[in-house]
Amino acid sequence: MVNFLRRLFINDYQNIKNQKVREAHGKLASIVGVISNLFLFGIKLVAGLLSKSVAIIADSINNLSDMGSSIVTLIGFKLANTPADEDHPYGHERIEYVAGLIVAIIIMFVGGSLLFSSIDKIINYEYNPILDYIAYISLGILALSILTKLWQSLFNRKIGKLIDSVALKAAASDSRNDVISTFVILIGNLVILFTGDIGFSIDGILGILVSIFIIISGIKIIKETANPLIGSSVSKEYVDELVEFVKNNKFVLGVHDIICHMYGPTKCFMTLHAEVDSKENIIEVHDAIDEVEMLVRQEYGVELTIHMDPIVNDDETNALKAKVGKIIEGLDKHLSFHDFRIVRKQSRSTLLFDVVIPYKYKMTKEEIYSYLTTEVNRDDDQYNLLINFDYQYIKCEE
Structure with a gap:
């Protein structure tokens, strides 16, 4: 279905590196989200009102917020493709991250609203029996919603990975959360249908569990979205x-x-x-x-x-470079060096090079400098060391 929609609505859909094709993928996913979430909001609101279930009504409002999130994402993709200008010479693509951040905030707001309504349901518990056929209709609507949200999650996740979109990956996580929350509500309604009044609000208890899950998910999405805004490693x-x-x-x-x-x-x-x-x-x-x-x-x-x-490739330079490399490797395999050169003087030559150290390294720069100076001059004390310490800006594998 995903590839069918891509072929149907996107020209040259396989050319992901093209900015216009990438934008078209984002717009497609956002429009699909708007339409499907509006549909789910309508049918779930009807089911919630008929069954008098605060959890189902809250779930329908969640779908309405999802529709709003899809609109935010759609606007984000449109603005992100705006050409660079004098005020933004590096372009506007980071707007996508801002859109993802807004989606995360909406998710947390929905989770908080559901939490308060669920607590109120427990405190002010009142058993309201409903007709069996209404209960079965509600259960059918919830089952349809689960299948739709599962498809939404897979759709957004695939498109998000294809175009490396934080906003769509956040939307995929949100849809996955909805699958879990709606499934929990479905189980709760099944229990109520077959047991009747059990003396407390299982609907409210399940609502609290779902709301906590949604809030935690929102916090995780905020962290994932904020990282590239702060400046994460490539x-x-x-x-x-x-x-x-x-x-x-x-x-x-x-x-x-x-x-x-x-x-x-x-x-x-x-x-x-x-x-x-x-x-x-x-x-x-x-x-x-x-x-x-x-x-x-x-x-x-x-x-x-x-x-x-x-780079100078004479015998003396190469020999000293090999010696320094062996010493550094012996100290720690996570250290590396480059820009090695010799400044020759009559009295005492100087070895200049850069040492790359990991963040939060166990040894201080002074300790590393002292160790290297001692080891290089162990046989004969004839070299000064001038070391520049760098950090690794690219994430390395352990």
């Missing part, structure tokens, strides 16, 4: 693919100091240092680097800026 797989593309150039010997800024799901600005042989013609290398930047922009849509680092 996936290692994504960066590795770009780095391999850069390293395929014959002049590039290695890559380090990779920094990636995401201004939305597809708007990426990246800088990196490319190691090149110091003996190569600088004009020729510069032209090659410019070409790499252009190809990355065309192939991946990434605004890449490359800084060239000339």
Whole structure:
């Protein structure tokens, strides 16, 4: 069904990297959400009024809020595709994250409202018998709602993964929550149908459980949505693919100091240092680097800026570099170094290099510096060390 709707309503639907195709996917998912949630709100409201169930009525209001969330997401996709301007030179794609945040707040509001109404139902318990045929109609509507919401969750999750949309992933989680909450309400109504008055409001108790689940889910979605707004790490797989593309150039010997800024799901600005042989013609290398930047922009849509680092490959430099590398690896396999060079002086040469350390590392920079200085000069005290400490901006695997 998902691919059928994509083929039916989206031109060139497989070209996900195209911004217009991506926007069309977001609009399709949002419109499907508006229509299906409006339908569920109507039939559940009727069922709730007929069965006098506060849980079913609250569930119908939840579907109405879901429709509002779909409208917010639809507007978010439209605004996110607005071209960059003087006030927003990096584009407007982060509006999608704001839309996801609004959806999460709506989810928490609905959960809070359901919690208070459920508590009131328990405190002011009153048994209201209903006709069997009304009960069966209500149960049928709840079953239909569960199937619809399950399909909604799968639909939004698939589209959300295809276009890497935080807002649609939040909508998928919300639909999953609705499946669970409606199923709990269905069980409660079955108990009431077959047992009658049991002396307390099972409807209210189930409503409290569902509301707590919804509130917790909203908090999780807020965290997931806020992370990219604050500035989360880019996936290692994504960066590795770009780095391999850069390293395929014959002049590039290695890559380090990779920094990636995401201004939305597809708007990426990246800088990196490319190691090149110091003996190569600088004009020729510069032209090659410019070409790499252009190809990355065309192939991946990434605004890449490359800084060239000339590397000296004489025997002394290579020997000392290997020695320092072995010492650092012996200290901790999670440490790495780059930009190694020697400043030679008559009295005492200086080794300059950068050491990359993990966040919250067990040793201080001073302790690392002291250890490396001692080990490098263990055989003969002839080198000063000038170390610049970097942090790893790309999440690494353990």
